[in-house]
Amino acid sequence: MALTVVITGASAGIGRATARMFGARGADVALIARGWAGLQAAADEVEESGARALPLRADVADHRQVEHAAEAAEEALGPIDVWVNSAFTSVFAPFTEIEPDEYARVTDVTYLGFVNGTRAALKRMVPRDHGTVVQVGSALGDRSVPLQSAYCGAKHAVNGFTSSIRTELRHRRSRVHITVVQMPAVNTPQFSWVRSRLPDHPQPVPPVYQPEVAARAVLHAADRPRRKQYYVGASTLATVLANKAAPALLDRYLARTGFDSQQERGLRQETREGNLWHPADAAPGTDHGAHGVFDDRAHARSPQAALARRPALVSGALAGAAAGAAGLVAWRRRGRRPGTAAPWERAG
Structure with missing residues (x-):
């Protein structure tokens, strides 16, 4: 019997690559995002592999929309086995240049979106005593960087929230699992459509990995969810270790290098308004796919992925x-x- 998988943020980036891989396995996939072009293209990719796909337009910041999407997924595809929270948005700017409503919006999507998705999943999984929630985390949830305070704060919150839920599930001896996959810099379209007040185009800090590297880790975590978290990419593990060993030194290093290393000089950003309030793929023909504009420097494999399985x-x-x-x-x-x-x- 095919798995039923729900993925938020499924229209692009890690969510898109994850949907494609689950479909290739034969899983039925419900895809949640705000835009339509990317959602439909992602659904087509899942169906091309022979699996069923259900595109669902919803804003994960609204718990009512997430709940309705979960209802629609189970009605069309059957009981949800795996729920992957991947949706997010961000603003690249110094903290003092981010407006309060922008900060709230990033938090609502990137943190509360995970809360809403987890709530909808557990509402169905806990009574059945079966299912897995996979949170797509980030190295920046352990170690913050400049220019991304709203995103870093939200990812830190996801870690804390998930740890609390994990202990509650253990207390009730539930066979429902929740785990986090901590990601490195990934070549996704976010760097082209993120809201930015930087002088140059936002970029991921090398080393950069392709979304498929992240997606393979998500599938691995869904298969083996008993660990509380997975680390993807040597840079992620190194960042966590460095922050434990010498956080003050890392503060000084990032203060000196963190501004320039997150900008690509000479590259023009499509829009500085980004997708904070409106999807970047609302109109036909605006599908962005899984990859961003940094294919020339992104790694298709991560030797550290083997470490994640040990x-x-x-x-x-x-x-x-x-x-x-x-x-x-x-x-x-x-x-x-x-x-x-x-x-x-x-x-x-």
């Missing part, structure tokens, strides 16, 4: 980083005396 190695690396950070803090508190070695300098 929980013991990841846990060991994180535990080692935490221990190192604790030793560093203790050493700093004591104050370094002449001839005293730092924790990482000691032999044995």
Whole structure:
């Protein structure tokens, strides 16, 4: 029997690539997004693989629309087995240049959209004691960067919210699972249609991966959801570890490099208004596909993906980083005396 999968943000980027891969597996896929051109194109790709597709226009910031979409998905395709939250929006600008209503909108979509999707999924999964929710997270949910404060704040909130829900499910001994896939920089159309007040075109900070790398990780997490989170790309794991070991040093580094590294000089952005309030693919012929404009620098594979399938190695690396950070803090508190070695300098 085919799985029934619901994906928010399915019209482009990671959501689009994930829908295509689930369809290739034979899963029936309900696709949720605001625009129509991308949704219809994504549905066509799923159906080309022989699976059923159901495009559903909905704004994930509105819990009523998400609930109606979930009802429509189950009525047409059957009980939902997997729900993937991927929809988001953002504003690239210093915090002081982001208007309050813009900040609220990013939060409503990028954080509360995940809350609304999770609520609709669990409403159906918990009574059946079956199902999996996969949150598409980000390295920026562990380590914030300049110019993306609204997005970073929302992704941090997703992590905290998901951890709380996970413990509640465990408390009730539920067989419903919830997990997060922490993503690296991905070549999606967001950098062309995001609202921006930067002088140059927004860009992902290298290394950049293709959406298919992210999508494979989402499918893997849906298959093996018992881990609380997965890390995709060596850069994601390195960012998490560096932030645990030396957050102040990382602050200084990002303050020095974070503005220039997120802009591509000489590249013209299609629109600075972006898709914050209105979808970028509302009109026919405006489908953006899964990929952004950085194909020439994006990696189609991630060697670190193998590491993501080895929980013991990841846990060991994180535990080692935490221990190192604790030793560093203790050493700093004591104050370094002449001839005293730092924790990482000691032999044995």
